[in-house]
Amino acid sequence: MQDVIVDSIKKHMVANVEVGTFLSGGIDSAIVASVASKINPNIKSFSIGFGVQGYDELDVAKKTADALGIENIAINVSQEEYIKSLPEVFYHLDDPVADPSEVGIYFLSKEAKKHVTVVLSGEGADELFGGYNIYKEYNSVKNIQSMPDGIKKFINKVSGVMPDIKGKSYLHRASTPLNSRYIGNAKIFDNDEARLILKNYNEDHKYQNILESIYNEANKRNYDYVTTMQYIDINTWLQGDILQKADKMSMSQSIELRVPFLDKEVLEVSKHLKLNQKINKDNTKVLLREAFKDIVPEHMVQKKKLGFPTPIRVWLKEDLGDVVRKTINEADVNNFINKDYALEILDNHIKNKEDNSRKIWTIFAFCLWYQIHIEKQNINF
Numbered sequence: 001m002q003d004v005i006v007d008s009i010k011k012h013m014v015a016n017v018e019v020g021t022f023l024s025g026g027i028d029s030a031i032v033a034s035v036a037s038k039i040n041p042n043i044k045s046f047s048i049g050f051g052v053q054g055y056d057e058l059d060v061a062k063k064t065a066d067a068l069g070i071e072n073i074a075i076n077v078s079q080e081e082y083i084k085s086l087p088e089v090f091y092h093l094d095d096p097v098a099d100p101s102e103v104g105i106y107f108l109s110k111e112a113k114k115h116v117t118v119v120l121s122g123e124g125a126d127e128l129f130g131g132y133n134i135y136k137e138y139n140s141v142k143n144i145q146s147m148p149d150g151i152k153k154f155i156n157k158v159s160g161v162m163p164d165i166k167g168k169s170y171l172h173r174a175s176t177p178l179n180s181r182y183i184g185n186a187k188i189f190d191n192d193e194a195r196l197i198l199k200n201y202n203e204d205h206k207y208q209n210i211l212e213s214i215y216n217e218a219n220k221r222n223y224d225y226v227t228t229m230q231y232i233d234i235n236t237w238l239q240g241d242i243l244q245k246a247d248k249m250s251m252s253q254s255i256e257l258r259v260p261f262l263d264k265e266v267l268e269v270s271k272h273l274k275l276n277q278k279i280n281k282d283n284t285k286v287l288l289r290e291a292f293k294d295i296v297p298e299h300m301v302q303k304k305k306l307g308f309p310t311p312i313r314v315w316l317k318e319d320l321g322d323v324v325r326k327t328i329n330e331a332d333v334n335n336f337i338n339k340d341y342a343l344e345i346l347d348n349h350i351k352n353k354e355d356n357s358r359k360i361w362t363i364f365a366f367c368l369w370y371q372i373h374i375e376k377q378n379i380n381f
Contacts, residue, residue, distance in 0.1 A: 002291040004269050008260040009035040012120055020044040020116035022108060023065060023072065025057025027285065028122030028131070030064050030300040031292050032260060036120060037068040038295075046112045046119065047074045048104050050082070052311035060303075067297035075111050077104070079315050083323055087379040090368050092252035095244065098188070098358075098365035100310040102245035109253040117255060123246055124261040127230055127238045128270035129288040130278025132185060133304075138225045139281050141174035145225060179215040182229060183207045185237040188362045196341050197363065199334075211236070226275055313357040317350050323381050324364045331367035332375055 009032055013019050021033045023045035036043050045065050049058035058074050065072030082103055089106050090096075112119050126132050138145075144152060156175035162168045173181065189197060191206045214235050218228040243259075250257035260266070277287035283302060293301045316324065328342050342363045349356040371377045 001269050001287065002295075004265050005031070005260070005291075006035050008263040008266050009120065010039060011263070012258040012260045013039055015118050017117035018044075018115070019118040019120065020046060020112055021120040022112075022122070023047050023061045024122075025060035025064075025303070026122065027289060027292075027296065027300055027303060028125040028261065030296045031125075031288075032120050032122050033064065033070065034068055034292070034296045037070045041069065043070055044115050045070055045072045046108055046115075047072055048108050048111075049074065049076050050104075050309075050311050051076050051078065052314055055309040055311040055314070057309065060299075064297050064300055067299075073111060073115065075107060077107050079311075079319055081107075082315070083320055083381045086323075086368060086381060087372060088252075089249070090365070090372050093245070093248050093369065094373075096366045096369035097241060097244050097248075098362040099241050099245055100312045100357075100361050102249055104310055105245055105249040106252065109250045109255050109257070113253045113255045118258060119250070119255055120258050120260060121246060122261060123242050123259045124238065124266075125285065125288065127234045127242075128261060128267060129273065129285045130226060130230060131285045131288075132229075132233070133284060134185070135226050135229055135284060136279050136281070138275075138279065140170070142225070144171070144174035178225060178228060179211065180208060182232060183211065183236075184229070184232040186233075186241060188358050193359075197338055199336055199338060224275055226278055230278075312361055313349075313355055316346070316357055316360060317352075321346065321350055324360060327364055327367050327371070331371050333367055333370050337363060337367070 013036060019036075019040070021029070021036050021043060023029050023033050024047065033043075033045050045061070047058055047061035047065075049056040058076070062072050062074065085103055085106060089103050092106075093102065109119070144155065147155075152175045155171055159168055159171035159175060162171075187207075191208075194206075195201045211232060214232055215228070218231045221231075223231055246257055246259070273287060278285070280286050283289070283304065289301055312320065315321070325343065325346060328337075328339055328346075331337075333339075342360070345354075345356040346360050348354050349360060368379065371379055
């Protein structure tokens, strides 16, 4: 595994222009930066933070860069800068991709362009090597999942009518077939809530129907529980979100982003991983971490995944929330969106009743995209 990934990174560093690397607080970018620094000790790394506690990995990125002896160019994006960038970000997205981390990639690409023309990034490692924390769910449900179908159906039926006591949710989840509940990392609204948000909800478009062909293909290939989850994410989240935002945001700044984990040779290696080489009770990407434990800085080897933390949960209770409310109110989307419900979940978020940040962002993303691309408005925040 190590040799194949190293060869891929080497190949992606071949260029007639200067190559840099994105560096977050995660293991994937640390692997890329570690290998790249051995090939080019003068390589520049680029990191981003937002100045909000719990949403900033600049210290970790700097520690990694220092351990590798490479330059780390770090930027801090304020809430004001984040808000002001949104119209340009959504102009370049073309499609309404509702991922708040796309703004971070926009700023990273903007900064990197001042120094390099090509940049390496760690996209794809989570999907191929089992990196998402949700994949560890299998460890908690496997005992029930391994039971005969008749028993699972009985448990599911009983748990559905049980009073709200401890263990009910677990029993129901563990006994529900994966294809009836797992949408992948792309899940924001379940079907019932989608009916409340969408003015013209179509029963034919519920997520089970949309994902049916992917699940059928996974079944034909006899994928296990976790591999099936990965297959769903590869065909939805990776294609529709991860690579979309990376490509659109980097190209908006005329910088070429390369993803060595997504080489076909790396994909072939990942296909042969066993379940215990992907997840265990403590962590994800088990074999990937083991393969590079002597290459990446020690503090990164077992570091838990945080994703690409963006503080919209906090900022939606501040100025960003005002921008979102104004956009939802003013966008001409009444034929598509139930604005009253949208504003209700925004209010509930602001009042700390529930964390609706991703739901609100999904609605907001569509509204802002609609204003820019359909209404042809010149939006400024």
